[in-house]
Amino acid sequence: MQAWSPAVEAGRGPTVAAGGMVTSSSPVVSRLGAAVLADGGTAVDAALAMTAMAWLALPGQCGIGGDAFAVVREPDGRVWTVNGSGYGPDGASAEAYLDEGLTALPMGGARAVATPGALGALATLHAAGGTRDLGELWAPVVAAARAGLPCTVKNRADIAEHADALAADDGLRRWLMPAGRVPSVGDRLPAEELAASIERLAADPLALYRGALAEQAVELLRAGGAPFSGDEWAAGGTVPAEDAISAPYGDLVVHQTPPPSPGWMVLHQAGLLDELLTGLPTCGADAVHLLALAARRAFRDRYERCGSDTDAWRTLLTADALARARDELAAQPLVPGGVGMAGDTTSCVAVDGDGQAVSAISSLAFTFGARISLPGTGIALNNRLGRGAYLLPGHPNALAPRRKPLHTLNAWLLTDRAGRLRHVGNTPGGDGQVQWNMQLISHLVDGGLDPQTAVAAPRFTVHPGSDADALGGTETLQCESRLGGAVLAELAVRGHDVRDVGPWGAGGSALVVSVDPERGVLAGGADPRQDGVALGV
Structure with a gap:
């Protein structure tokens, strides 16, 4: 198995249009x-x-x-969000x-x-x-x-x-x-x-x-x-309607949905990885290793400190906290608990000819939700x-009256420092979302990939994350085999418990629309792991 190369396995090209564009999983x-x-x-x-x-x-x-x-x-240029999740019983x-x-x-x-x-x-x-x-x-x-x-x-x-x-x-x-x-x-x-x-x-x-x-x-x-x-x-x-939460990444700014969404975890990873991935081969062992360590750290911090009604996440995004966390990345312990990627979600992206852009995501949590x-x-x-929600009294995410449980859904877009739209996207996939969204952002910003190549790139997942139903699970790094045998072997040497999930088995259904602000052209991609399609008008 050779290492993945975007030049070798680009698949179909992105959909392009000069007006508006949509993409979804159906x-x-x-x-x-x-x-x-x-x-x-x-x-x-x-x-x-x-x-x-x-x-x-x-x-x-x-x-x-x-x-x-x-x-x-x-x-x-204004960016805002809606965050629709509900309470547990009083x-x-x-x-x-x-x-x-x-x-x-x-x-x-x-x-x-x-x-x-x-x-x-x-x-x-x-x-x-x-x-x-x-x-x-x-x-x-x-x-x-x-x-x-x-x-x-x-x-x-x-x-x-x-x-x-x-x-x-x-x-x-x-x-x-x-x-x-x-x-x-x-x-x-x-x-x-x-x-x-x-x-x-x-x-x-x-x-x-x-x-x-x-x-x-x-x-x-x-x-x-x-x-x-x-x-x-x-x-x-x-x-x-709420303001987005935002942080720089490279020359761009990442805008995300605030809690109870885990959007801050994408900003956290972006802060840990900013400039570290520049020049590294996309999906090479070095990049995968760093992305996995950053995801692991974000899940650890989420489990230990964060609930839907606390502001502890803000302290994790300060310059001092990010600098300390960068120094600790290679030595950090395993996540103390987490959840698998079970469950289902779907999403969509729309950009119109005036430059309004929406990344929207919705879910029942697990497939068919509570099945009632x-x-x-x-x-x-x-x-x-x-x-x-956790049955852990005193924990920031413990079940409590009128408290929202921690969430997996998040949506993002990237602008340049002048506020011009550059990329907008999302993916379903439980606790894979915050990891795959960071991977997408890196592919687009660090790797310069087009949207279709970015959403089709081999995916990898720190598993478990930090949801409630598998706390204490054994941590693995689930990797699509298209990363290549040499990359998987090198990740194992670096201490990851690598699990091969097949060429397309990691999950998710990533969607991206990118904007060329100089030429006014849109390019869109839909994940081949599901039935999605990008359409321009």
Whole structure:
């Protein structure tokens, strides 16, 4: 096995356009976003439409009952974010659950659920940057739900893996297994109940958090043993627009989503690695080693110090703290605990002709979330609380009333020092996200790769990260074999427990759009690990 070379394995070239561009992990999602841009909509309009279409096209990865984050760059250079994730129950605490005999939160069912943040985030995104009515933007999604999108290979694999749990929920079974079995590729999956819900929520997105729908959700969860009061459910719909958090990398500036998003971990890695990767071969042993050490350090710091309602992450990004951490990189111990890459998420990117750019990402946490739905609505609920919160009393991320669990979702964009857009992207993949996003940024900035080559480059993952369901797991470095035998061998010599996951087995579905500000040309890429496509208008 020879080491990977971008010149040898570039694959297809990037999609290019002089107007606007979208990219996502599904052709039908990208097609809708491109249609919105072609009809004069903004990047925010396109992202709102694409996010909703993904509820149908990738139902295991996202939904109304999940979370959503986005970072937006305006044509005037201002960068802002929405961060839609919800609270655990007001009546829940680590101490109370331990007293019941639990050792960890369940990954499915009512007690795994946090208040959904997606609709609150999308409502704010629309109010702050949308130009088209949500009913108009989501009308194609409603029509597609009623007709039924054809089952894809990805859909079928997700449904087959979780068939027993889906069959146990009447609403999910009727939608995803309408014939009482795992569907075949190409079978249409009509979702009339979900169509009606989307119509209802397009008129009032916050109806999920108040009134009859909210009361139904709280009643269902309380019946399942989750001590929601209803007040935290209502509070979950309040998602303010916030400033991005930012840090330099090379000649550019990285803008990220703030906590409870782990976007600060990308900034942390960028601060540790700035200038260290310059001139190193992309995906060579030296670069992979340094990227892995930086990711390991970020996860260690997250586990030891950070929760969704603390500012400890800020102290990690100071110049003095980064300098000390750089000195300690080679000697740092293994991560004290973490989680695998299980779970699913999806994302999209949109850039319009005026220079507005959006990186948006949404999730149910694990595939199909908690694998329960609100009866009669088609709305699947997330399992973010089970995935994210610790039953460790006193820990910054311990389960506590009205506390958001730590999150995996983050979205980023890069500008030059003058504020001009240069790159915008994201990837799903649990705790792989913050690592792969840093790898993408390095490929683009340090390696000078085009977007398609960057998203297709061999991927590697410090595993586990720092989610709740596998604390104390043995650390490995999971590497795609396309890195080459010599690189894998050298990483092992340097002390990494290297695991070969095959040529394309690391996971994720990275998306990037890059801007040539001098020529006004966009170039986009979509990860070949899924079904994505970049489209220009």
